[in-house]
Amino acid sequence: MSEHPSLSVPPEDEFFRSKWVEAPNGAEFHEPAVLPDGFRAGGVACGIQGHGATDLGAVVCDSEELDSAILLTANAAAAAPIRVCRENLRHGAIRAAIVNSGNANAATGDQGIRDALAMREGLANELGIDPDSVAVAETGVIGVPLEMETVLAGIPALAADLEGEAGRLGAGRFSEAIMTTDKWPKRVSLTVDGITLSAQAKGAGMIEPGFATMLCFIQTDAVVPEPEAALRQAVEGSFERITVDGQMSTNDTVMLQSSGTSGRQLPAGLLDAVLLQLALEIVADGEGASRIGRIEVSGAADRQEAELVARKIANSPLVKTALLGRDPNWGRIAQAAGQALAGQDIGELGPEVIEAGDIAGGGREAELALTLDRGEARAHVFFSDLTHEYIVINAEYTT
Amino acid sequence: MSEHPSLSVPPEDEFFRSKWVEAPNGAEFHEPAVLPDGFRAGGVACGIQGHGATDLGAVVCDSEELDSAILLTANAAAAAPIRVCRENLRHGAIRAAIVNSGNANAATGDQGIRDALAMREGLANELGIDPDSVAVAETGVIGVPLEMETVLAGIPALAADLEGEAGRLGAGRFSEAIMTTDKWPKRVSLTVDGITLSAQAKGAGMIEPGFATMLCFIQTDAVVPEPEAALRQAVEGSFERITVDGQMSTNDTVMLQSSGTSGRQLPAGLLDAVLLQLALEIVADGEGASRIGRIEVSGAADRQEAELVARKIANSPLVKTALLGRDPNWGRIAQAAGQALAGQDIGELGPEVIEAGDIAGGGREAELALTLDRGEARAHVFFSDLTHEYIVINAEYTT
Numbered sequence: 158m159s160e161h162p163s164l165s166v167p168p169e170d171e172f173f174r175s176k177w178v179e180a181p182n183g184a185e186f187h188e189p190a191v192l193p194d195g196f197r198a199g200g201v202a203c204g205i206q207g208h209g210a211t212d213l214g215a216v217v218c219d220s221e222e223l224d225s226a227i228l229l230t231a232n233a234a235a236a237a238p239i240r241v242c243r244e245n246l247r248h249g250a251i252r253a254a255i256v257n258s259g260n261a262n263a264a265t266g267d268q269g270i271r272d273a274l275a276m277r278e279g280l281a282n283e284l285g286i287d288p289d290s291v292a293v294a295e296t297g298v299i300g301v302p303l304e305m306e307t308v309l310a311g312i313p314a315l316a317a318d319l320e321g322e323a324g325r326l327g328a329g330r331f332s333e334a335i336m337t338t339d340k341w342p343k344r345v346s347l348t349v350d351g352i353t354l355s356a357q358a359k360g361a362g363m364i365e366p367g368f369a370t371m372l373c374f375i376q377t378d379a380v381v382p383e384p385e386a387a388l389r390q391a392v393e394g395s396f397e398r399i400t401v402d403g404q405m406s407t408n409d410t411v412m413l414q415s416s417g418t419s420g421r422q423l424p425a426g427l428l429d430a431v432l433l434q435l436a437l438e439i440v441a442d443g444e445g446a447s448r449i450g451r452i453e454v455s456g457a458a459d460r461q462e463a464e465l466v467a468r469k470i471a472n473s474p475l476v477k478t479a480l481l482g483r484d485p486n487w488g489r490i491a492q493a494a495g496q497a498l499a500g501q502d503i504g505e506l507g508p509e510v511i512e513a514g515d516i517a518g519g520g521r522e523a524e525l526a527l528t529l530d531r532g533e534a535r536a537h538v539f540f541s542d543l544t545h546e547y548i549v550i551n552a553e554y555t556t
Numbered sequence: 557m558s559e560h561p562s563l564s565v566p567p568e569d570e571f572f573r574s575k576w577v578e579a580p581n582g583a584e585f586h587e588p589a590v591l592p593d594g595f596r597a598g599g600v601a602c603g604i605q606g607h608g609a610t611d612l613g614a615v616v617c618d619s620e621e622l623d624s625a626i627l628l629t630a631n632a633a634a635a636a637p638i639r640v641c642r643e644n645l646r647h648g649a650i651r652a653a654i655v656n657s658g659n660a661n662a663a664t665g666d667q668g669i670r671d672a673l674a675m676r677e678g679l680a681n682e683l684g685i686d687p688d689s690v691a692v693a694e695t696g697v698i699g700v701p702l703e704m705e706t707v708l709a710g711i712p713a714l715a716a717d718l719e720g721e722a723g724r725l726g727a728g729r730f731s732e733a734i735m736t737t738d739k740w741p742k743r744v745s746l747t748v749d750g751i752t753l754s755a756q757a758k759g760a761g762m763i764e765p766g767f768a769t770m771l772c773f774i775q776t777d778a779v780v781p782e783p784e785a786a787l788r789q790a791v792e793g794s795f796e797r798i799t800v801d802g803q804m805s806t807n808d809t810v811m812l813q814s815s816g817t818s819g820r821q822l823p824a825g826l827l828d829a830v831l832l833q834l835a836l837e838i839v840a841d842g843e844g845a846s847r848i849g850r851i852e853v854s855g856a857a858d859r860q861e862a863e864l865v866a867r868k869i870a871n872s873p874l875v876k877t878a879l880l881g882r883d884p885n886w887g888r889i890a891q892a893a894g895q896a897l898a899g900q901d902i903g904e905l906g907p908e909v910i911e912a913g914d915i916a917g918g919g920r921e922a923e924l925a926l927t928l929d930r931g932e933a934r935a936h937v938f939f940s941d942l943t944h945e946y947i948v949i950n951a952e953y954t955t
Contacts, residue, residue: 233902234894264890264904299887300906407891474873474942475950482951488698491663492806495633503632505663507699543873545947551874552881552942 172345175437176522181349181427190328190346193353193378195220195416197324200334203311206259213311214334215280216374217253220416225251226385228392230409237262237269238293247289254292254412255280256335263299263407272303279309283316294372294410297337332357335372343438345431352379352419358435373411379423381415387428388413395432399539400471401443440539445546449522450480453537456529463536469497477543480516487511494527571744574836575921580748580826589727589745592752592777594619594815596723599733602710605658612710613733614679615773616652619815624650625784627791629808636661636668637692646688653691653811654679657736662698662806671702678708682715693771693809696736731756734771742837744830751778751818757834772810778822780814786827787812794831798938799870800842839938844945848921849879852936855928862935868896876942879915886910
């Protein structure tokens, strides 16, 4: 079997490395990562993952003018931390988040709920804040109860890590604390137009033999008038536009906090660009991925139809293996589109309406398009190719 | 990487080799295959595939009391032969079918329609029958016009092959003529309760670098009072219950012809058992498959919900790789079910409602189950595992 090199880790000064992202003009990148004014973060090795991995982290906003928003997975079998955030969290006033990696606390029943509540209470007590202002997020294996003694013992050390200069520069350790089998950390810290924004994401599809998870935390000192609307718009254009294997996680969480201390508005498009680049990093790090495809479906009857067709193409293992094999096989795109609209008649779709040449000729980022003749609506989806490494990861490393 | 042996070709005397099929009592199997009274079949190498492969076949019923039914793919981008069969065929009086392998005649535009019509006219003229009583089915690469000179030149040879003793024993050659990259022919010829039934199927998912196709032809001398209802019921329990890669073909065709010359009714359950075994052969021969899973979802609110959840599980690459890796990872089943019902809340699904032990402990045929707590409806789906060979087949053999 031939070797398919994985996408490489980007140099730190090229965060906006995708051709599909409109990078903001004049941004200054910080390395090591700094947090915006009013924020602290940290991470410690508490022993959930073992072998010394940083696996417990927190991010805190101390600003009075705190604003926030959080988006959670729609999976009907959601994990305990998601349920706790859905039901017990003040979404507009999230001061802090506590996150562990190595255990998703999913399918753990009532005990899981109690453990998630205890985690956030532990941090809230250390910080002297209301537990309902602390989000909890977890990622890793499922169906295994958290070792709560280990976790609770780690919280004082975590609180200490948030103090002083360490806490102001702790974005890197927090970023490490949320990783499971990600090949590289997905984060950014930049200043542009007088505001600073930092973000940390993790996710690589389902690399963990149990569940993997997509997590993302964003901090800014900008003023964000409607954080939930801003976050929802940015997520719709980024994390909701990607697929690795079509599998929705039980633990997905995206959270935005703004301290407003810069007194300046968040520049238009910045959040969208940052989240899109982070989303593309997740696709690039997705379970053996070697290339990223972007399929755009236009001429659909409505947005829902465009989305349905684009997703069917992006999740087709035939299209994904064609992307790997650099086979500009437009027939597989036609077949998937025809299946998406099964029972209707969209005629035969040929190369006059399908652009697939980038599969063979394009680089790491291949652009595909299908033009239907049913209306004006369009939608696009980013997806990874399907490689031998996906099977090695998911079949040969058993729990 | 470890080797995953493919399922082996069954010995001819063990047609009903799946534990999931209720084999009819007292059936006598014919080898070489014979056709029921009133039928002829044949196959020749006309040169579509090249290298001497049998690639043009036909089956004909000469009985006056002919009855028939045909079911065609619902793919919205259906191929030319499907369109011809939809629009120009007398579904209750199909005397003959002409089939080629090597070219699916899909996405070939108006020329494709003309070619499909010319194919059936060619056979109709040779046989002296109405073209509207001849079905046409095609399978192979897509987007390439048929070489009609080659095909038309082969039709007289095919007609000659249908004559006399050769035609009465031609089921084997017909079965060969419809194969593309199938590893073994999928066919049966048996007598039970005084009636004879033969069937020929092909399909292995999308092994062909263009489209592959699921085709099945059934002949019997039994009386079948409502052939379309009987065929639809048998297909619902067989070909509509399988998935290899979740990809619906543009060319799927299943056709039943009965001559009625035995004067006896088709035994109850026989058609269902034959089609289910043939469907399972297609899964077993599916793109590198080494094992077959059967997921049963019960306790669903309605049949549609049960079906939705079962298909989401059966098509999950995580479940399929777990089946390969013998990893009884019930969390992947829970995750897929939760995704199928995204936006609702079905609670956390744990091992108390998920049976996945057969993934590790079972043999070639593994039985999985999920019990929901929402109603009384149930549905099941058969599926193949996802192996390295799938990727080799679909990525590394380019067009």
